[in-house]
Amino acid sequence: MDSQTRREAYEQRQRRRSIVIASASTAVVIATIAVLVPRAPRWDRVKKSFFDGDIFADSFPRLLEAFWLDIKIFAWSVPLIFALSLAIAVSRNTRSPALFPLRAAAVIYTDVFRGIPVILTIFLVGFGVPGLFESRAWSNPLIWGSAALILSYSAYVSEEIRAGIEGVHESQRAAARSLGMTSTQTMASVVLPQALRRIVPPMMNSLVSLQKDVALVSLIGPVEILRQAGLDKSKLANFTPYVAAAVIFLMVTIPCTRLADYLLNRERRRTGATSVS
Amino acid sequence: MRSNKLMAVAVITTLVLAACGSDDASTSDATADTEPPTTEAAAGDACSNTIEDGVLTIATGNPAFFPWVIDDAPESGQGFEAAVALAVGEQMGYSGDSVTWVRTDFDAAIQPGAKDFDFNLQQFSITDERKETVDFSAPYYTANQAIVALNGSSAEGAASIADLKDVKFGAQAGTTSFAFITDVIQPTQDVFAYDDNVGAKAALEANQIDAAVFDLPTALYVSGVEIDGSSVVGQFPAAAGGTTDEFGLLLEKDSPLTPCVNAALQALSESGELAAITNEWLSEFTGAPVISE
Numbered sequence: 011m012d013s014q015t016r017r018e019a020y021e022q023r024q025r026r027r028s029i030v031i032a033s034a035s036t037a038v039v040i041a042t043i044a045v046l047v048p049r050a051p052r053w054d055r056v057k058k059s060f061f062d063g064d065i066f067a068d069s070f071p072r073l074l075e076a077f078w079l080d081i082k083i084f085a086w087s088v089p090l091i092f093a094l095s096l097a098i099a100v101s102r103n104t105r106s107p108a109l110f111p112l113r114a115a116a117v118i119y120t121d122v123f124r125g126i127p128v129i130l131t132i133f134l135v136g137f138g139v140p141g142l143f144e145s146r147a148w149s150n151p152l153i154w155g156s157a158a159l160i161l162s163y164s165a166y167v168s169e170e171i172r173a174g175i176e177g178v179h180e181s182q183r184a185a186a187r188s189l190g191m192t193s194t195q196t197m198a199s200v201v202l203p204q205a206l207r208r209i210v211p212p213m214m215n216s217l218v219s220l221q222k223d224v225a226l227v228s229l230i231g232p233v234e235i236l237r238q239a240g241l242d243k244s245k246l247a248n249f250t251p252y253v254a255a256a257v258i259f260l261m262v263t264i265p266c267t268r269l270a271d272y273l274l275n276r277e278r279r280r281t282g283a284t285s286v287s
Numbered sequence: 288m289r290s291n292k293l294m295a296v297a298v299i300t301t302l303v304l305a306a307c308g309s310d311d312a313s314t315s316d317a318t319a320d321t322e323p324p325t326t327e328a329a330a331g332d333a334c335s336n337t338i339e340d341g342v343l344t345i346a347t348g349n350p351a352f353f354p355w356v357i358d359d360a361p362e363s364g365q366g367f368e369a370a371v372a373l374a375v376g377e378q379m380g381y382s383g384d385s386v387t388w389v390r391t392d393f394d395a396a397i398q399p400g401a402k403d404f405d406f407n408l409q410q411f412s413i414t415d416e417r418k419e420t421v422d423f424s425a426p427y428y429t430a431n432q433a434i435v436a437l438n439g440s441s442a443e444g445a446a447s448i449a450d451l452k453d454v455k456f457g458a459q460a461g462t463t464s465f466a467f468i469t470d471v472i473q474p475t476q477d478v479f480a481y482d483d484n485v486g487a488k489a490a491l492e493a494n495q496i497d498a499a500v501f502d503l504p505t506a507l508y509v510s511g512v513e514i515d516g517s518s519v520v521g522q523f524p525a526a527a528g529g530t531t532d533e534f535g536l537l538l539e540k541d542s543p544l545t546p547c548v549n550a551a552l553q554a555l556s557e558s559g560e561l562a563a564i565t566n567e568w569l570s571e572f573t574g575a576p577v578i579s580e
Contacts, residue, residue: 052399055540059399137486140493146455149494151479231479231490237460241480244461247397247417284305 058248063249069242074254076238080224083156084236085268086219087224090160095168100197102168103175116168128223132158136230155227163220170212174205211277214270218263235259312373333547334379339488343381346404349390353512353569354482355410361388367504367568368408371427374560375406375536379544386541393461395404396537397421405544406536410502411463412463421543425552426533427561432467433506433522433575435514436498437491445578448472455479457487457496461575463532464500481542488514502532504569521578 014022047053101109101116123131135158140149178201186196228237235255242251337343347368357365364373376386389404396407397420406424411576413423434451436442442454451472458465462479468478479496481487487499491514501509503522510517536552538545555561 055399057395105523121489137489137493140495146494151490151495155551165390229482229486231457231481231495233477233480233488237480240460245414245416246391247420249394249398261454281351 011046028251046153060249060253062248062250065242065248066204066254066287069239069251070254070258072242073235073238073251073258074259076233077258079232079234080221081150083159083224084221087156087159087163087220090156091220093165094160095166095171098164098168099171099175100202102172103197105193120165122160126162126171128159128162129226129229132226134158134230135161136227139233151231152227155230159220159223159227163216163223166214168175170209170216171205173212174209175201177208178204208277211270211274214266214273218266218270219280221263221266222259292355325525329546332542336543336547337381338403339387341385343376343379343386344395344404345376345386346389346391346407346409347372348409349392351390351409352505353508362436362442366481367564369430370520370564370568371555371561372406372408372536374564375548375551376556378554379547402539403511405542406538408534408536410532410534411537413533416492422537422538422542424538424545424548426535427552428534428565428569430502430504430532430534431522431524432500432532434500434520434578435510435517436520437494437514438516438518440497442498443518445520446538447578451498451578455495456467457481457490457498458486458500459487464502468500468558471523484509503575506577509570519575521576523578 052054059068097276098116098119101112104113106147106167118179131204132155136151136154140151141152174275182200183196186200187193217219225234225236228234228240233241239251239255292374302338319422345361347361348357351361351366351368352359353366355366355368357363357369361369361372364370368549373382377380391404391407391554393409393411396402396404396411397417399420408427410430411417413426417423432446434442436454440454442451443455445451448471452475454472454474456468456472456474457479458468458481460482465478465480468474479490481490484501484505487501488509490496491499498504498520499509503519505518507523510519538548552561555564
């Protein structure tokens with residue numbers, strides 16, 4: 011106790027008070043919801059339609075199995091998204107006049123694919139491109155659904171990478187060039203290593219978002235979790251399978267989001283900014 | 288500063304509790320006011336119990352497809368379901384201006400909130416599971432399932448279900464057609480599912496599937512009009528191990544109108560009017576080779 015300064019004691023009191031207020035207001039909010047919602051005049055119907063325990067237990071294993079397809083699509087799309095968006099971001103940052111067409115193409119690409127809703131890209135690519143092929147293997151909707159996701163997400167992620175590249179101070183380039191490095195060497199061994207560190211948190215956010223958008227591939231045929239939930243919903247005329255699917259998504263996305271937050275905080279601590287409450 | 292913060296918390300808490308209290312009161316008032324008359328009316332003249340007084344609100348799909356509704360204009364009474372709906376309405380005592388149409392999809396039809404239609408028809412199959420959540424009328428049509436395939440596909444010439452095991456299938460998700468593929472045909476390849484028949488048609492044209500399953504009238508229309516170079520490979524009558532698909536009018540669970548709608552359908556069926564409507568709109572949609580078990 012004696013080692014505690016008056017300031018530290020004051021801060022501790024403040025912290026305790028914050029905790030009490032936070033707990034009290036949380037309790038009030040939860041109690042309000044718990045009391046009010048079941049009193050809504052049609053709560054019984056909503057409960058039966060969305061929170062039927064038997065249906066939940068029945069559909070959960072089927073949904074979990076269907077979720078495996080989502081994970082597979084996600085797993086093979088991520089490396090390709092990263093490769094494509096890195097290529098686009100680097101193209102956009104080239105400075106040679108001869109490479110203007112490359113820069114222009116990169117700008118047009120990001121503008122177009124960031125501007126089109128993912129769902130439309132999936133429909134257009136997923137049903138449009140396969141018509142070009144004779145062979146069934148090449149018209150597989152998994153290929154073209156994934157291609158649509160990769161096209162859309164690369165447009166977003168390349169912008170994140172570009173922001174990271176532009177966030178590296180110009181003096182770093184100047185120093186590298188003055189040491190005699192070529193612009194390619196500068197990019198590869200000075201700018202990119204610093205840029206990629208910074209973009210981990212925003213990229214995690216994009217990946218969480220991709221994890222959910224993978225479900226849109228179901229629109230062009232494959233039966234993954236969202237579609238399986240829809241099938242169960244139609245069969246039973248009950249929305250509980252959707253709630254079960256939401257729970258499965260949360261089981262994956264919440265840890266991902268927490269990891270992104272953790273990385274963001276670590277980055278903030280590392281670069282020395284303090285938080286203000 | 289500190290006291291301000293505490294004040295704010297106190298004020299918010301009071302407001303929340305107040306809101307809680309008043310909402311409570313209004314809820315119980317509402318129940319007390321409205322419920323008894325509803326039951327009384329149901330016991331009296333069931334057919335007058337529509338969501339809007341004196342008006343029958345009928346829902347169908349958006350868009351509604353041929354031959355169920357012609358030109359997506361159910362008001363005209365053109366098309367099988369449009370004609371059935373208007374005939375049922377007339378039996379119930381609603382015709383002309385006292386009938387209005389709204390559009391819903393399947394999800395809007397089964398959501399637990401208050402419905403914005405009196406009855407809904409868009410080839411809803413009657414199943415026991417669905418009856419847990421919604422009411423169905425007696426069936427107004429029984430459809431066989433049928434296979435549409437591109438000419439030259441591996442489904443062509445199939446005469447039995449065994450011939451169809453290696454075919455790549457697709458169908459609209461959540462329909463009897465989809466359940467028919469997974470439960471009855473049980474093909475070796477994964478079945479693809481689509482939001483609507485349009486998706487299944489797109490997949491056929493994109494060569495992503497060999498064959499799609501529809502109810503027979505839709506199948507004949509799809510192959511005859513919409514997709515060049517396709518044909519109906521066959522249909523599956525219930526007698527040959529198929530799944531019958533009975534279409535019913537969908538109503539809100541425990542709707543006071545259900546008995547009235549059933550009485551209307553029964554009258555239409557007894558007078559032969561339902562058969563006449565079926566003949567008028569669907570007679571050209573029954574011929575196709577039969578596939579057996």
